[in-house]
Amino acid sequence: MNSFGRIFRVHIFGESHGESVGIVIDGCPAGLPLSAEDMLPDLERRKGGKQKGTTPRQEADYPFIKSGVFNGKTTGAPIMIFFENNNTRSADYEKQRSIPRPGHADMVAHQKYGGNEDYRGGGHFSARLTTGLVAAGAIAKKLMPGVTIESAVTEIGGETDLEKGLQKAIDAKDSVGGLVECRVNGLPVGLGEPFFDSVESQIAHIAFAIPAVKGVEFGSGFAAAKMFGSQHNDSIENMEGKTSTNHAGGIVGGISNGNELVFRIAIKPTASTPKEQSSLNWENGQVEKFSIKGRHDLCVALRAPVILEAAAAIALVDLYLLEQHSKRIISR
Numbered sequence: 001m002n003s004f005g006r007i008f009r010v011h012i013f014g015e016s017h018g019e020s021v022g023i024v025i026d027g028c029p030a031g032l033p034l035s036a037e038d039m040l041p042d043l044e045r046r047k048g049g050k051q052k053g054t055t056p057r058q059e060a061d062y063p064f065i066k067s068g069v070f071n072g073k074t075t076g077a078p079i080m081i082f083f084e085n086n087n088t089r090s091a092d093y094e095k096q097r098s099i100p101r102p103g104h105a106d107m108v109a110h111q112k113y114g115g116n117e118d119y120r121g122g123g124h125f126s127a128r129l130t131t132g133l134v135a136a137g138a139i140a141k142k143l144m145p146g147v148t149i150e151s152a153v154t155e156i157g158g159e160t161d162l163e164k165g166l167q168k169a170i171d172a173k174d175s176v177g178g179l180v181e182c183r184v185n186g187l188p189v190g191l192g193e194p195f196f197d198s199v200e201s202q203i204a205h206i207a208f209a210i211p212a213v214k215g216v217e218f219g220s221g222f223a224a225a226k227m228f229g230s231q232h233n234d235s236i237e238n239m240e241g242k243t244s245t246n247h248a249g250g251i252v253g254g255i256s257n258g259n260e261l262v263f264r265i266a267i268k269p270t271a272s273t274p275k276e277q278s279s280l281n282w283e284n285g286q287v288e289k290f291s292i293k294g295r296h297d298l299c300v301a302l303r304a305p306v307i308l309e310a311a312a313a314i315a316l317v318d319l320y321l322l323e324q325h326s327k328r329i330i331s332r
Contacts, residue, residue: 004206007321008143010136010314014082016121016128022082023132025139027321028068030076032142036063039081039138045306046134060086063135081135085128098283099290103271110282127211127300130307137310140317147186149312151305154264155179169298175270177212178301182308184250184261184316189241191256191319198254199261202315207265210307212300215266219249234259263312267304272296 003011007027014021043061061083068079097119100106105125109117117123141149156165157176169176192199204216224232224247234243241258250261272292281288297303 004209005314005318007325008140008314008318010133012129012132014085014129014132015118015123016085016126017123018085018118018120020082020084021129021131022080023136025068025079025081025136028074028076028079028139029143029321030074032074032139033072034065034069034074034079034139034142035072036065038142039063039135042134042138042306042310043131046131046303060084061131079139081132083131083135099279099281099288101271101292102277102279103268107280125211127303130210130310133209133314134306134310137306137313140310140313143317144186144313144320147184147316149182149184149309149316151180151182151308151312153178153301153305154181156299156301166299166302169269172275174275175273175297176299177214177267177269178299178304179264179266180301180304180308181262181264182305182312184312187250187256187258187261187316188320188323189256189258191316191323192251192254194254197319199251199256199316199319200254200263202319203263203312206311206315207263207308210265210304210311212267212270212304213265214268216263218251218263220247221249221264265304265308267301270297270300 002013003009005027009026011024011026012021013023040063043063047061063081063083066080066082068075068077100110104122106119109119109123109125121128141147153162154160156162156178157168159165159168165176165178192202195201200218207213207216220227220232227247232247234245234248236243243257243259246259246262248257248259249263250257250259273296274291276289276291278287278289280286
């Protein structure tokens with residue numbers, strides 16, 4: 001439901017226009033030096049209004065650590081972090097309550113929860129909740145010294161020239177999607193399990209928890225379907241498992257092979273677009289024209305790189321701790 005992981009387990013909570021959003025992290029080992037300042041650089045990268053095409057909504061996003069840290073170090077108990085919501089304009093959503101927005105969860109949430117859902121700003125479905133994921137990701141990164149995780153937007157609106165892709169949306173007075181690539185270096189060989197707990201399975205699971213993600217591919221991804229086996233196979237060069245190419249994206253048989261882990265996500269256009277649309281008015285049963293008000297990202301992919309890094313870190317540190325746990329059992 002709202003949890004992910006087996007050893008490093010995260011539980012997300014909050015609503016976009018509620019009092020707060022946040023995260024509870026269970027399974028973090030004791031003794032890790034940790035303060036709010038460790039999370040601030042990544043949280044700053046996640047904020048809207050920092051670059052053209054992102055929402056003007058500004059929140060301080062200061063991580064208040066409420067438990068699990070004592071004298072500057074983790075205690076081994078659950079870590080609870082929350083972020084205040086102060087810059088909200090809920091009236092924007094009250095006006096359009098009777099018309100569920102296409103591309104949003106308004107209709108399914110209304111049906112699933114019987115009208116009891118918090119609809120303001122998307123409520124619990126909002127990307128605002130990724131603030132907690134980024135905080136947990138910063139902690140996960142600290143638990144994997146020597147591992148680097150870097151993500152970047154590689155395409156906007158079908159254009160590799162990001163400025164050109166963004167300008168297309170501005171000119172059309174519409175929103176656009178994009179592609180984000182993540183590269184992980186320094187992973188040991190042997191993380192993951194075949195089938196259900198493969199590295200791909202775990203990363204894809206949490207990547208799809210990022211709102212607006214519609215696709216995930218590893219290595220050559222869907223392009224592999226057009227290749228010959230001899231082209232796609234990565235020749236092994238030494239006993240460390242280094243390969244001459246990396247079409248597999250650093251994962252073979254669901255297990256990390258020591259090469260660079262490479263994967264990409266496809267992010268749909270922001271559903272909240274200023275362009276006029278049609279939708280059902282559930283109060284009168286008629287389909288009506290309307291436009292969405294409020295503050296929204298022109299291209300939500302612009303804010304996704306640091307969120308994707310966090311998601312990858314959370315999935316990988318869980319696999320990392322599981323591997324350490326299994327080795328301890330074997331060595332007994």
